[in-house]
Amino acid sequence: MAKQLEAGDVRAVARVISWLENRDPAGAAVLAHCAPSPKGAFVIGVTGYPGTGKSTLIDQLIMAYRDLGAKVGVLAVDVSSPVTGGALLGDRIRMQRHADDPQVFIRSMATRGQKGGLAGATRQAAQVLEAAGYGVILIETVGVGQNELDVMHVVHTVIAVVAPGLGDDIQAMKAGLLEIADIVVVNKGDRDGADTTLRDLREWCKTVIRTVAVKGEGIAELIAVIAEHERWRDLDRPQLHKRRGPSLDRRSRAGSSSG
Ligand SMILES: Nc1nc2c(ncn2[C@@H]2O[C@H](COP(=O)(O)OP(=O)(O)OP(=O)(O)O)[C@@H](O)[C@H]2O)c(=O)[nH]1
Ligand SMILES: [Mg+2]
Structure with a gap:
């Protein structure tokens, strides 16, 4: 199975992720047999309150990264409901036009009742995609609580998506969502109210980008900012690759980040 995974077999990818989700030991066994990927994947988290346009933005990012020639994996992580709810259905619909592209893998993941394990399962699923040659991995999760934010600790670059008209919500977000963000996107x-929200957030965050995901506006700028953020991460790579296996934990990189 590890061989099939490394050959990029999509059914193997799906199967191994299911094993990991269900805590079937076969999943971890397969991962242990995969050689560390020499290049490593570029793992981007997209989080934010419900309905801010995360999936629409990811749909645009898929297109942009496909244009750059990357194989793209998407994990839509549903923290709230063990049985997938309407949100994930929406996610799939938003990205539907990529469903027939063999270079795009989209997968919804749910907790199946084990809250604490979700960040771990997500990290492992990302490792599966990395082993299968996906160069860009996008992870979507609704950023409303600690479990969701924990999921973001397994990515390299965190994008917080907000919509205009936040008002007092900004104060609440500063203690959670905005604190973990490397890049803040004001979508819609x-x-x-977009101008006001942009101005308010720029007082707080270094990198704030305006997008209109439904029209693809601001996506090129976002891609450029992500690449810039990724460049300093590259400096860490030799160090990361000394370790066998997981190279996705932001916490273990403490001190390497400038902000
Ligand atoms: N006006 C406007 N609407 C947008 C924009 N981006 C997304 N939307 C709409 O906002 C709604 C929610 O978009 P989604 O992409 O599903 O948002 P989401 O954050 O993934 O939602 P959840 O996964 O349910 O949290 C949809 O009706 C989109 O068409 C935008 O830039 N402008
Ligand atoms: Mg969504």
Whole structure:
């Protein structure tokens, strides 16, 4: 199975992720047999309150990274409901146009009742995708609580998506969502209040980008900012690759980040 995975067999990818989700020891066994990927995947987290446009933005990012020639994996992580709810259905619909692209793998993951294990399962699923040659891995999760934020600790670059008209919510987000963000995206930039929200957030965050995901506006700029953020991560790579296996934990890179 490890061989099939490394050959990029999509059915093997799906199967091994299912094993990991269900805590079947076969999943971890397969991962242990995979050689560390020489290049490593580029793992991007996309989080934010419900309905801010995360899936629409990811749909645009898939297209942009496919244009750059990368194989793209997407994990839509549903923290709240053990049985997948409407949100994930929406996620799939938003990204439907990529369903027939063999270079795009989209997968929903649910907790199946084990809250604490989700970040771990997500990390392992990302490792599966990395082993299968996916160069870019996008992880979507709704950023409303600690479990969701924990999932973001397994990625290299965290994008927090907000919509205009936050008002007092900004204060609450500073203690959670905005604190972990490397890049803040004000999506729905076509809506009233976008300018105010941008201005308020720029007082707080270094990198704030405006997008209109439904029209693809701001995506090129976002890709450039992500690449810039990724460049300093590259400096860590030799160090990361000394370790066998997981190279996705932001916490273990403490001190290497400038912010
Ligand atoms: N006006 C406007 N609407 C947008 C924009 N981006 C997304 N939307 C709409 O916002 C709604 C929610 O978009 P999604 O991409 O599903 O949002 P989400 O954050 O993934 O939602 P959940 O996964 O349910 O948390 C959809 O109706 C989108 O068409 C935008 O830039 N402008
Ligand atoms: Mg979504």
